[in-house]
Amino acid sequence: MPLKPAIPFLAGGLTLAAVASAAAPDFASQIQPILELNCVRCHNGEKDKGGLRLDTRKGLLDGGDTAAAVVPGDTAKSELLVRVHLRPIDEGVMPDEGQALTKEQVELLDAWVRAGAPWPEGLTLTQRTPPAPKRVAMPEKAPASPAEAAAMLDDILKRENAGTPVITTDPVDDTAFLRRATIDLIGRIPTVAEIREYESQGDDRREKLVAKLLDHPRFADRWTVFMADMLRIRSAIPGGNQLLAYIHGSIAQGKPYDELVRELIAASGRANSNPAVGYLLGDDVNPMELAASSAQVFMGVRIGCAMCHDHPFDDWRQKDFYEFAAYFGKTRKVQGRQEGMVYTTEGDESAVLWPPEDKAAGKTRHPVTPRFPFKFEESKTKPAHLVRLEALRRGEQQAATSGKEAAELDALLDAVEPAAGTPRDPVLEEAERESRALDVHADIYRSSELRAELARLVTDPRNDHFAQAFVNRVWAELTGRGFVDPLDNFSAYNPPRHPTTLEFLSREFIANGYDLRHLIRVITLSDTYRRASLPATTPVVQREESEKAFSAATTRRMLGEVLFDSVVAAGHLADFKWPAGANPKEITREIRVPTGESAATPPPDGKETAMKESPAMRGDGYDLESTLKLDFNALLTKKEQGELESMRAMSDEQIEAEKMAAMNRDAQGNTMTFKTETVTETIDDNPRFDSAMHMATPAPPAHFLRVFGQPERAGLGEFRDTSSSLRQQLMMLNGRMTHEASRVGPLEPLHRILLKDHDLAIEHAYLEILTRRPVSEELADARALLAADPFEGMADLRWALLNSHEFRFLP
């Protein structure tokens, strides 16, 4: 078998090695640290990835599943060397997690293998924790404004990038900024009116724009999508829609993030009276799952791996995990008599017992005492950002009136609100209040002291994990990648590339009261946010490094929801753009007609949910693009009837179907039988599309949103899929939405303009779809399209613009 490396760059690497010094490096001081820091963590006696151990000489010589790791004296046959010679971007490169080896380290390993790979007799290596990443100095004083904070952010990042060979691109132009920021902050492209307003403004227009977008009603829509991904909100789970509506409301009202998380962790009760409880219900109120997700989602720490065993490569022990989970140990889920009536309560006994079930043979298992395993940074003097936070919160408290107390009481009473405007008998009211207070403290609504304590610990301003995990996610949402990646895997073995930048932003976030809008304002006002992406001609390695350094923008595609809403906006599909009756369409559909007979046995029950998931094809087959709007307000009304609760969580169509099903049952509960008939009717097919950000979530499999990467949100650590697919193309090329968005409706402005002036109409179309004017070549091409039939030609032009790269990818 030829052992000559097949790859030119690899050969280069080996040649390089060949000229390195011939003397054997010293094992203890030069080789051992490399192996212990970079290899032994995954290749040891307990964890032998790829069947390979690198902690003993025997393991080294035996090799793994593929080949001997080291053949003493032969660098070309030593798989270990082949792998470490690969570039960081190559498949199979080692180490595959953490930092790549330096050139010097690789040369040392080479020299060592050539010298026969000497290894002290009987030595077994142990894993070493890597040194903390290097930091640069933080600014000495607090920024006076968001703009100043943004400038500090740029400065720190620049200093952290110093010495790395990256390319820094120019900022994108102001119109591209308008498009980028509008897409990021409110989840759709800007309208022509918004473009014109922006263009008419002076030098401070970017700052004004950001301020306007942060106040826009769609801001809450867009960032609910972000939070729904993070919290894995699923409408299909009891309380899922209420949680969605609650998050939406919390973002709209600017609830501080720490307060939000305290509510989520400490919530008790029923989803319709306390929607925050949806967080607990999402993990089925399982202490282990809740512990894993709370650590990973809110603190970016994958302690969940320690659920079953000591964490293989972090320093978490199984006991740590159990102690953390014990905060959720007394929480129980109760299923009410009616379907959909689910609530949480506190039991007396903890369900979290030690030792773990599989290690408990013959031993008594005892409840675990809760302990918070994350350490806070303690310092003698209070850090400035905490002082600032306290000052801010004091001010807020003074501003708030004594209404605070009343609000708390409200939360306690929790259940029915007296109908507004109805005069009440004070005595009766008092009695009622008392009885409800009793109810509150009775078993069903008992609140959790343990989780209240946990909520305080997680959101403690001294807990750096908490702010950093969130800041890292928001940063990634706005720039395309996190400081730490995967976003929820902070670890000594996966350190941020820009620790100081991350720390600075996190501290600003804390000091400003955990305000999401403030954080986004600082980021979007920075030069870093405005960077252009690198041209295609840039060498790939340099490109990748520059993007990782945030000195050039990562190419981002719109999220599925944003793409959907942007097509709706560009095509004027949010409202009817055709007069009534302009689009008659004959449809044939199947209806069920009762036969008048009834069957005693119900049909095989429809419980097999896996099948129910498949979306039923609508008459025209396009229901993979439909959106059924949820009424967030209605979801949050505090109604007592369970039936109503579950009704609210359903779409109108579902409610209709439910009613139909009820009607189908006769007095004896027998189900009537039906026959299927095909009917043909003419309907007014006037297109209109709701926002994709108000529908039940995640959308059904194969829905437009799912095809464009909306996650299933079933398990932890699932992120949006940003890859391209054939299905995406088919849906954009041939979908009803793109088609209808392209057609020029008589009620949209473009129709009028097109009748008057083709050039103006073309410019308008470019502005509406791409947020820019056509260049002369594009104008000429478009004129030719419009020559024969302006309306059909315009539809062709718009269809192509909507399908173009430039539309789908952010500028």
Next chain:
Amino acid sequence: MSACTDYQITRRRLLKMFSASILGMPVSQLLAQANPGKGRAEHVILFWNSGGMSHLDTWDPKPGRKVQGEFAPIKTSVSGMEISEIFPQLAKQMHHAALIRSIAGTNGDHGRAQYELQTGFGQTPNILHPGLGSIVVSERQPLGDLPAFVSISGQAARAGYLGQKCEAYFVGRPGEKDPYLAFPEGISHARGMQRLQILEKMNARTSGSVGANDMKATEIALKDAVALMESPALKAFELDEESPQTIERYGNTEFGRGALLARRLVEKGVRFVQVNRGGFDNHGNIFQAMRDHGAVMDPGIASLISDLKANGLLEKTLVVVLSEFGRTPRINDAGGRDHWAACFGCLMAGGGIKGGSIIGASDADGMEPAERPVKVPDLHATICHALGIDLNKEVITAQGRPMRLVRKEASPIRELFA
């Protein structure tokens, strides 16, 4: 290299194309990469029966025992092999098929068991394992123009870390027109093609300037989409080419049409077809339910096997009838059976399988495997083995983590193969 990893031409992949570095194989031996194993199968048709199909009322009857239930066993075309009376037509095809009667499952929860049966892995946080179909199409190059992986009447397992391109192409209802495969109504073919030309020109202006890789990936997907729309093979999705007698022979139910569509797709080169059906979670009234299931499944599967045999595709096509677990031998008070994972069965036919074999056996009441227990991942190893897929293959996830396609401890049921 993987046939479908995805359209996202990451640098890693771009380089991979040139450098051909494949994990699971020493880079130094790359040039010596042999053809995939010696499996004979080229296609898989998986009938996925959601809800937990009773093993005692299908492949593993227990005549004369208390647990027998309402069905009598019937003789099949293989002497000594008996199956439930609900499959009279299939009984005549059993000389092409093998039964596995000793699957030792570990999970009695629908979600977790479905995940494990479809992916071969247990559900763990932070990783989404690809389903069987995705694994197959990632390892075997597509044949013809049609999507390599098609899921009918429901969703197959996701592609997980294999990426979007390994996801199944979804057919809502077999035989119904998919509006996304043709230009929208009112847009003639000529006009549609003209629109594509305009689009191509627009894209050419931008793709060189920024984000080249993502845009390149989008363009490849676009070309594939147009090729699919233009392909004569699309006819395979339409059942009106089949005679009413044929449709009737398959049962003319959604399931039957699905089975027929599966055959047509395989004929056009589709690698993996999954036909989904539910209704097996029969906690009550199981015998009526299974009688109805039999009436639907029997003509579809039997006709499929005999048609594949007739047109010579059976040797190359592995047919699998599978569910997430079996059901309790004990019949409950509601006349149903509950979840039972400790022992259940499945049917495999074609694809190089030795017809008429029975693998393993359950104990007298179908409670536990009595002979040759088969682990769930062994099923996956078996299917991959049938297709000649390297069981030791590792792929790199988007997060840079190497993952095996088949669990390390899994081994194929070698005695199934001739």
